[in-house]
Every structure is written in C-alpha cells, then in structure tokens.
Amino acid sequence: MQDPDRFDLIVIGSGSGLEVSSAAAERGWSVAVVDDGPFGGTCLNRGCIPSKMLVHVADLAEQVGNAHRFGLEVSLNRVDWPFIVRRTFADIDEEAAQIERANRSAEQITVFKERVRFIGPKLLQAGDRRISADQVVIAAGTRPWIPDIVGLVQVTAHTTDTVMRLPQQPRRMVVLGGGYVAAELAHFFHAVGTEVTLITHGRTMLSREDVDVARTVTDAYRRRMRVITESEARTVRPSDAGFTLTTDAGEEIDADTLLIATGRTPNTDELAVATTGVELDANGFVRTNEYLETNVPGIWALGDVVGRYQLKHNANLEASHVAHNILEPGERLMMDYRAMPHAIFGSPQVGAVGLTEQEAREQGLSALVSRTAYTEAAYGSSIDERDGFVKVLLDPSDNQLLGVHVVGTQAATLVQEAVNVMRFRLPAEAISQSVYIHPALPEVMQRAVGRALAASADAGHHHHEDEEH
Numbered sequence: 378m379q380d381p382d383r384f385d386l387i388v389i390g391s392g393s394g395l396e397v398s399s400a401a402a403e404r405g406w407s408v409a410v411v412d413d414g415p416f417g418g419t420c421l422n423r424g425c426i427p428s429k430m431l432v433h434v435a436d437l438a439e440q441v442g443n444a445h446r447f448g449l450e451v452s453l454n455r456v457d458w459p460f461i462v463r464r465t466f467a468d469i470d471e472e473a474a475q476i477e478r479a480n481r482s483a484e485q486i487t488v489f490k491e492r493v494r495f496i497g498p499k500l501l502q503a504g505d506r507r508i509s510a511d512q513v514v515i516a517a518g519t520r521p522w523i524p525d526i527v528g529l530v531q532v533t534a535h536t537t538d539t540v541m542r543l544p545q546q547p548r549r550m551v552v553l554g555g556g557y558v559a560a561e562l563a564h565f566f567h568a569v570g571t572e573v574t575l576i577t578h579g580r581t582m583l584s585r586e587d588v589d590v591a592r593t594v595t596d597a598y599r600r601r602m603r604v605i606t607e608s609e610a611r612t613v614r615p616s617d618a619g620f621t622l623t624t625d626a627g628e629e630i631d632a633d634t635l636l637i638a639t640g641r642t643p644n645t646d647e648l649a650v651a652t653t654g655v656e657l658d659a660n661g662f663v664r665t666n667e668y669l670e671t672n673v674p675g676i677w678a679l680g681d682v683v684g685r686y687q688l689k690h691n692a693n694l695e696a697s698h699v700a701h702n703i704l705e706p707g708e709r710l711m712m713d714y715r716a717m718p719h720a721i722f723g724s725p726q727v728g729a730v731g732l733t734e735q736e737a738r739e740q741g742l743s744a745l746v747s748r749t750a751y752t753e754a755a756y757g758s759s760i761d762e763r764d765g766f767v768k769v770l771l772d773p774s775d776n777q778l779l780g781v782h783v784v785g786t787q788a789a790t791l792v793q794e795a796v797n798v799m800r801f802r803l804p805a806e807a808i809s810q811s812v813y814i815h816p817a818l819p820e821v822m823q824r825a826v827g828r829a830l831a832a833s834a835d836a837g838h839h840h841h842e843d844e845e846h
Contacts (some may be wrong), residue, residue, distance in 0.1 A: 379507075381500060381506075381507035381508055381509045382409075382487075382506060382507065382574075383407075383409065383508075383509055383510065383637060384406075384407045384409045384487070384508060384509070384510040384752065385401065385406035385407045385510060385511065385512065386401045386406050386408045386409070386510050386511075386513070386514070386703070387408075387409045387411065387499075387501065387508060387509075387510040387512075387513045387514070388409070388410050388411065388513075388514045388516060389410065389411045389412070389493065389501075389513070389514065389515050389516060389517045389648065390411075390412055390418060390514075390516035390517040390518055390680070390687075391410060391414075391416040391417060391480070392414035392416055392418020392420060392421070392476075392516060392680060392692065393418065393516060393517060393679060393689070393693050393695070393696040393826075394410075394418075394516030394679065394680070394693035395410070395416075395451030395476070395480070395681045395696075395754065396512055396693065396696035396697060396700055397514050397516070397677075397679075397696055397700040397703065398410050398434055398486060398514075398631065398698050399482075399483075400700040400704060401484055401485075401512075401700070401703065401704065401800065402484075402485035402486050402614075402789070403485075405485065405487060407487075408484055408485055408486045408708070408751040409486075409487050409488075409489060409503075409508050409510065410480050410486055410487070410488050410489070410494050411488075411489040411491075411501070411503060411508075412489075412490065413490060413491050413492045413591050413628055414423070414478040414492075415470070415473040415474075415477075416473050416476040416480065417469075417472060417473045417476050417519050418475075418518060418680075419519070419611065419681070420692075421469060421472060421476075422469060422473055422474060423537050423538050423541065424537065424687055425465040425687070426469060427465050427469055427541045428537070428541065428558075428561050428562065428565075429722055430464070430465040430526065431461070431465060431541060431562075431565045432561055432564065432565055432722045432723075434461055434565065434568070434569065435565040435567075435569065435724070436568075436724070438453055438456075438569055439568050439634050439724060439833050441453050441458070442568075446761060447623070447761070452800040453570075457459060457577055458545060458546040458569075458673060459544075459761045461569070462541070462542060462543070462544075462679070464674065465541065466541075466542065475538065475608035475630070483610060487785075489503040489504065489506070489508070490702035491503055492504075492647070493508075493648065494647070494649040494652070494782040495648060495649045495650060495651075495653040496649070496652060497652065497653065498653055498654060499511070499513055499653060499673075499675065499676065500645060500653070500671070501513075507528075511675050512675050512676075512677070512703055513634060513653075513675065513676045513677070514676075514678070514699060514703075515528070515645075515655070515663055515671075515676065515678040516678070516679050516680050516681075516682065516692075516696070516768060517644040517645070517648055517651065517682050518643075518644055518680060518681045518682055519641035519642055519643050519644060519645075519681045519684075519687065520538075520569040520641060520642060520644055520790065521536035521537060521538060521601075521637065521638075521639075521640075521641055521642075521684065522639055522640045522641055522642040523637055523639070524553070524609070524610070524637070524639050526610050526611070526612065526613055527611065527612040527613070528612050528613045528614045529613055531613075531614065531615050532615055532619070532620040532635060533585045533635070534613075534635045534637050535634065535635060535636050535637070535822045536636070536637050536813070537558055537562070537638065540562065540634075541562075542592050543634070546569065546570070546571060547566065547571045547630065547632075547633055547634035548571065548634075549571065549572045549573075549574075549618070549619075549632040549634070549636050550566050550571050550572070550573050550574070550632055550633070550634040550635070550636060551573075551574050551575075551610075551622055551630055551632045551634075551636070552566075552573060552574070552575045552576070552577065552636045552638060553576050553577075553609075553610055553635070553636065553637050553638060553639055554575075554576075554577060554637065554638035554640070555575065555577025555578070555579045555581070555582040555583065555584065555606070556582075556583065556584075556585070556638065556639075556640065557583070557719075557721040558638040559577065559582070559638040560582055560583060560594065560598070560637075560721055561721065561722050562636060562638065563575050563598065563602065563723070564598075564722075564724045567601055567602050568635075568724070572602075572632075573602045573603070573604070573636075574602065574603040574604075574605065574606050574630055574632065574771065575598065575602060575604045576605045576609065576610060576624065577602070577604070577605070577606055577607075577608070578608065578609045579591075579606060579607070580606055580607055581594075581595040581606060582594055582595045582598060582606075583595070583696045583721065583727070586727065586729060586733065586782070587729065587733035587734055587735070587768060587780070587782040588733065588734055588735055589734070589748065589768055589782070589784075590729065590733075590768070590782050590784055592728055593764055593766070593784050594698075594723065594725060594784065595726065595728050596723075596724055596764075597724065597764050598723075605624065605628075606675070608625055608626060609624065609625050610622050610623070610624060610625075611623050611624060611625050613635065616631060618631050618632070618633055619631070619632055619633030619634065619635075620632065620633075620635060622635070623638050627813060627826060631706065635793055640692075641681070641682060641687065642660075642661065643661045643662045643663070643680060643681070643682050645655075645657055645661045645662070645682060646661060646697065650663065653673060653676065654672070654673050655671045655672065655673050655676055655678075656671065656672045658684070658708070660684065660764070660828045662682065662683060662684030663678035663682050663684075665677070665678050665683055667711040667712055668698070668702050668709050668710070668711060668712070669695055669698055669699050669712060670685070670702070677699045677702070677703065678806070679692060679695035679696050679698075679699050680692035680695060680696070681841040682693065682695075685714065686714070686717050686719070688717070688719055689732075690718075691714075691717055694712075695712065697708050698712055710821055715799070715800060715802075716730050716731060716796050716799035716800040717730070718730040718792060718793070718796045720788065720789030720792070723728050724789070724791065725753070725764045725765060725784050725786070725787055725790050726781040726784070726786065726787065726788040727782070727783065727784055727789075728782075728784065728788035728789040728790070728793075729780070729781070729782045729783070729792060730780065730781055730792055730795055730796045730799060731770065731778065731779050731780030731781060731795075732744070732770055732779045732780035732800055733780060734746055734768075737770055737779060737780065742772070742779065743772075743773065743774075744770040744771065744772065744779050744780075745770070745771045745772075745773045745829055745832055745833050746768070746769070746770055746771075746827045746828070746829075747768070747769050747771075747825065747829040747832055748766055748767070748768045748769075749766060749767050749768075749769075749821060749824050749825035750765065750785070750824075750827055751764055751765030751766060751767075751785050751818075751821050751822055751838070752839050753821065754816070754818065754824055755815065755816030755820065756816045756818045756820065756821075756822035756823050757785075757818060758810040759816070762784060762785050762786050764784060764785055765783075765784055765785020765786060765788075765821075766784055766785065767781065767782070767783050767791070767821055767822055767825035768780075768781070768782040768783075768825070769781055769805075769826055769828070769829040770829075771805060771829040771830065771832075771833055773833040775804070775806045775808065776804045776830060776833060777799075777802065777804060777805065778795055778798060778799050778805050779794035779833070780824075781799075781822075783822075786818070791819060791821070791822055794819070794822060795808070795822065795826075803829055805826050805829065806830065808823055808826040808827075809823060809827040809830050810824060811823070811828045
C-alpha cells in the first residue's frame with residue numbers, strides 16, 4: 378500500500394476549524410482541510426445565519442400583524458416565498474463557494490472535499506487517498522438527530538438541513554421538538570402564514586432555560602399556534618395531503634410538512650473517531666482537557682463536536698485557543714467558559730447568561746432572585762411589550778451576578794452588558810450605577826439589577842420578588 382500523504386496539520390470541518398488551519402498555513406505549515414459539505418460549516422449554511430435571515434422576515438410580519446394595537450391599519454398582502462428563500466441563500470451560497478475557493482488557492486492548504494474516516498492512529502482515509510499528520514483537529518460538528526418513529530421512512534421528513542430551502546411554502550406543518558431550533562423555525566413559518574402545530578415531550582418549550590423563561594415563551598407560543606406538551610410522535614403514515622401523524626395520546630394530526638427539530642448528534646461515528654484512540658463520552662461527543670486536547674497527544678477538538686456549548690461564538694473562542702495551543706506549545710491557554718451567553722431568536726426573543734434559578738437551587742447557592750417587567754421602563758411601556766422581563770440572580774455575599782435572563786424585544790442585545798460584567802467578574806453595581814440613556818430600552822436592565830441590589834441591601838435577608846405564576 379502506498380505511503381499516506383503527510384501534512385503538518387489536518388483540520389476536519391470547515392466551520393470554526395478554519396481559524397486553526399489558516400493560522401497554521403500562515404506559519405508555513407502544510408495543512409489539509411477536509412469537509413464533504415459546503416464550506417463554512419453548519420452556522421453559515423444551515424444554521425444560525427439563514428435562520429436569522431428568515432426570523433427577520435417573521436419579525437416584520439409579526440409587526441404588521443400587531444400594528445393595529447398602535448392605531449395603524451395595515452395588512453400583509455402577499456408572501457413571496459421564492460424571493461424569501463432566494464434572498465436568504467444567494468449570499469450564503471456565494472460565501473460558502475468563496476471560502477472554498479480561498480482554501481483551494483492558498484499555497485499551504487490542500488482541500489479534500491469528501492467524506493473521511495479514521496483508519497488508524499492519526500491516519501485518515503479521504504476518498505482514495507490516505508492522509509496523516511502529527512497534529513489533527515476534529516471540528517466536524519453535529520447533524521440533526523432523528524427519533525425512531527414508526528413509518529418515518531415512508532414520508533418526507535425535513536430537518537434544518539433542508540427545511541429552509543423548501544421550493545414552496547408549507548400550508549400545514551408539524552414541528553417535532555421544543556428547543557431553540559423548534560422555537561425559531563415555528564416562529565418563522567407561523568408568521569408567514571403556515572399553520573403550525575408544535576409537539577414537545579417537555580412540560581414546556583425551552584426546558585433547559587430558566588423556568589420563568591420557559592413558561593413565558595410557551596404561553597406566548599400557545600396564543601399563536603397549537604403547542605402540544607408532554608407528548609411525542611408515535612407513528613406517521615402518508616396521506617393525500619401529505620401525512621398523518623399519531624401522537625402517543627392517540628391524537629391524529631394531518632399536515633403536508635414535517636420538521637424534526639429534536640436535537641443534534643455528533644459526527645464522530647461517521648468519522649470512526651474511536652479508531653484513532655480518541656475517547657468519546659456516552660453521547661459520542663469528543664472528550665477534551667481544558668486545553669481542548671484529547672487523550673491522544675496531538676489530536677484536538679473544538680466546537681459542536683465537543684458538545685460543551687453548541688454555539689458558534691463558543692466554537693470561535695475554542696478555535697482561537699486551539700490555534701494558539703498548537704502553534705505555541707510552550708505557553709498553552711486554558712479555556713475559560715465563564716459567562717458563556719446564548720440567545721433564542723423566536724418570539725419573544727430570549728437572551729441568557731449564567732445560572733438558571735433551578736440550577737442555582739440544585740447547586741445549593743443562596744441566590745437572590747428578582748424579576749422586572751419591560752413595562753416598568755419607559756421604552757418598554759411605549760412599545761407595549763407585555764411578555765418582556767429581565768430576571769436577575771444575584772449572590773448577596775459579594776453582589777456578583779450569577780445569572781441574567783431576558784425575554785422580549787432585543788433580548789439578545791440587552792443581555793450583552795450582563796455578559797460583559799460577569800465575564801470580567803465586576804460587581805453588579807457596574808450596571809446599576811452607570812448612566813443610562815433615557816428612555817432607551819437598556820434602562821430595564823439597570824432597573825432589574827438595581828432592584829436585586831436593593832433587595833440584597835434590604836436588611837440582608839433574602840426575598841423573592843416575583844409575580845404569581
């Protein structure tokens with residue numbers, strides 16, 4: 378058998394992994410970049426970027442629908458579905474092609490656009506070639522996880538891989554799942570006029586979020602669409618309209634489009650990662666140390682395939698650490714996941730950082746909890762934001778923020794200042810004692826933190842400010 382092609386570095390995955398390959402190539406290393414899909418990874422091609430472009434359309438449609446509350450009589454006359462899809466993917470597909478071209482034309486980089494799998498220690502089969510390197514980065518991401526539903530092979534089931542490129546708009550859609558993907562895409566399809574039924578096995582949608590966040594979002598979705606909780610799909614069979622789905626409670630639901638958004642599974646099995654000696658956890662995610670190196674020296678992992686936080690901003694942070702740790706072995710940097718935030722771009726929007734109330738309880742922390750409605754700030758009132766609130770968890774012993782959860786307009790933007798304060802371990806007074814523009818929306822964050830601090834100072838006893846659920 379011919380000797381494998383040798384490289385200094387192999388990077389598997391063209392999402393955040395490219396930060397490592399380009400840094401090494403700039404140092405003059407010979408690099409192999411391996412990815413069988415469009416370049417740019419999940420986020421660019423079938424994840425956060427296209428979904429946000431669609432969500433923006435949904436947000437506009439929803440504003441039109443709510444305009445009568447502000448004395449405006451407007452209506453949504455037509456949804457140009459082909460234009461929406463074209464607008465979303467024209468730039469994305471061009472950017473993916475551009476990323477691939479840039480890698481192919483780089484002097485130090487060899488592109489392998491095919492499925493690969495490990496066939497030995499640091500040895501990969503890429504099409505009809507074998508490649509190896511002293512340093513290997515596994516940045517191969519995840520794929521949608523498909524539950525075992527009787528009859529599923531007989532109908533067309535969509536995931537995020539395909540649902541955003543449908544040739545025509547669904548009339549009736551069933552969304553299986555209650556996490557962030559289900560929340561964002563159910564919001565989009567409902568807002569543009571598809572009749573949506575969402576089925577989740579959780580007691581609420583967004584069951585990993587703070588309990589108040591999960592309840593508020595679930596109630597808001599229930600006002601707009603059918604949400605079936607504590608339920609799952611048992612069987613599905615083709616019908617004239619598309620398919621009939623039967624739930625575990627025996628209810629039958631007819632629709633033409635099925636979206637499965639029940640979570641994601643790592644691509645380590647398809648790569649045969651175990652063949653190279655790398656340890657995986659029970660769910661197939663790659664185990665790493667605090668430097669993002671696996672149990673095999675010289676093999677690293679980052680991003681969704683590590684499974685710590687399946688977020689693009691986390692993958693980028695991990696990638697910068699892996700690049701540094703490979704190129705500067707004498708001065709390795711440990712990952713600091715402190716104050717890793719996330720957002721859910723459904724309706725209402727969610728922005729969150731730190732502990733949820735239930736996590737604080739489980740950890741036995743004496744967190745002081747307070748909650749402030751958007752309408753308590755002037756701008757929140759002017760936009761009539763009825764669901765919106767900021768929930769603050771404060772450590773009364775040192776006035777550090779333990780968690781901040783925002784629901785409502787611009788939640789993903791509002792939570793950022795809490796992230797910055799927590800990331801740099803500043804006391805909560807950094808927010809309460811700053812000067813806020815009146816009457817801009819961030820005043821609601823200042824009020825919420827100020828309320829928590831006042832409660833903390835208030836005779837030093839803990840109390841929970843909250844309206845009744």
